[in-house]
């Protein structure tokens with residue numbers, strides 16, 4: 001189905017002796033040109049971080065997967081080696097790397113390198129210093145809309161291409177970069193099917209590394225900003241007359257028969273990068289565990305990635321528990337929600353209906369089994385949001401200074417419902433994961449604020465007031481809103 005992701009490949013696929021030789025070669029060039037010490041060369045000269053020869057990660061079959069041809073793999077870390085270093089070591093190591101420009105640790109993902117892909121050489125990493133995103137205290141929204149005092153929004157969309165997909169893509173493209181160096185010709189290009197954000201991230205990281213990329217997009221189902229990103233980054237963009245699930249089927253066929261590497265989130269390398277957002281949340285709270293983390297879910301890789309990040313911190317003793325997880329789905333694309341309502345007895349893929357939360361318009365999620373495992377272990381729940389609920393929630397929170405994408409709207413709407421039902425208490429420390437930047441989704445926001453959405457009241461719309469070019473009209477307009485002036 002995809003390139004065989006052998007353990008050997010993940011472990012770099014080369015004997016250590018050859019790696020050392022390579023390092024020496026690059027070092028020799030570095031000294032030949034001492035005026036050009038860039039941060040990548042500095043990393044090479046510095047050599048691997050302490051203990052890194054002990055750590056390793058490998059692909060193992062995902063333990064719960066149902067069908068043998070499903071091909072889901074998981075990255076397994078040698079926890080015994082990692083645990084030898086103790087929680088305080090890891091906390092201070094991770095803390096020491098924040099805010100630096102040291103290659104590659106200036107990245108929020110690679111600052112956790114030992115837990116992500118320990119054996120990858122620093123020089124092979126393709127990074128844009130992603131991660132380290134703001135944890136926003138939603139003070140006014142929490143207090144006024146929900147009566148909450150401890151509500152936070154993890155702004156994963158404040159990122160290079162505007163979504164959390166950067167966190168996973170840096171890992172995947174780095175590994176591809178390595179394989180291409182070791183075996184020229186093994187991978188001629190990297191391809192993905194996408195609801196928009198994956199293709200933006202893939203094409204940007206590939207462009208940075210000089211690797212060709214190919215994206216399969218469902219025609220007319222993604223935002224303009226998402227469409228223009230891979231175009232600008234020079235990817236081959238195929239706009240296909242189908243939906244995401246259709247694109248996914250096609251790219252799987254293509255990658256099965258060609259040396260094109262599949263970059264979709266069934267590829268567990270991406271989840272290794274995404275899981276660092278969970279570790280980051282704990283770090284930002286000074287290793288205090290929040291009560292709830294709410295994540296919008298479509299293909300369901302991210303909910304599992306967050307679970308993995310939290311679980312790893314618990315297993316290595318950095319925290320003593322994991323937060324309860326909520327997966328928030330659009331009611332128009334809710335196969336996980338339906339299965340949850342039936343007590344996980346019965347799961348059935350659906351044909352997803354159109355939703356403004358276009359990145360989660362997925363009826364047949366690849367990582368369904370991963371998500372169920374995560375939710376079961378994290379005492380998790382699934383909530384859903386209608387189109388009106390998600391647009392209202394995003395708009396209402398925008399009025400308190402945010403600028404939310406519709407997916408974040410799904411998570412905020414789920415939170416609102418769980419507060420109303422009393423499941424989440426006013427004092428519970430709660431983190432909503434914002435998955436993309438609102439600026440990628442201006443079309444739907446414009447439609448909402450223009451009250452142009454059929455069948456939707458658009459209760460929080462704030463349309464601009466058209467005013468004639470004279471002072472009287474301007475004053476009238478001002479007084480209609482502020483009678484006192």
Ligand SMILES: *Cc1c(COP(=O)(O)O)cnc(C)c1O
Nearest residue numbers: 197298299300301302359435436
């Ligand atoms: C990809 C994406 C999601 C869904 O993540 P999954 O891992 O597919 O569940 C949610 N929001 C945005 C903005 C995304 O790009």
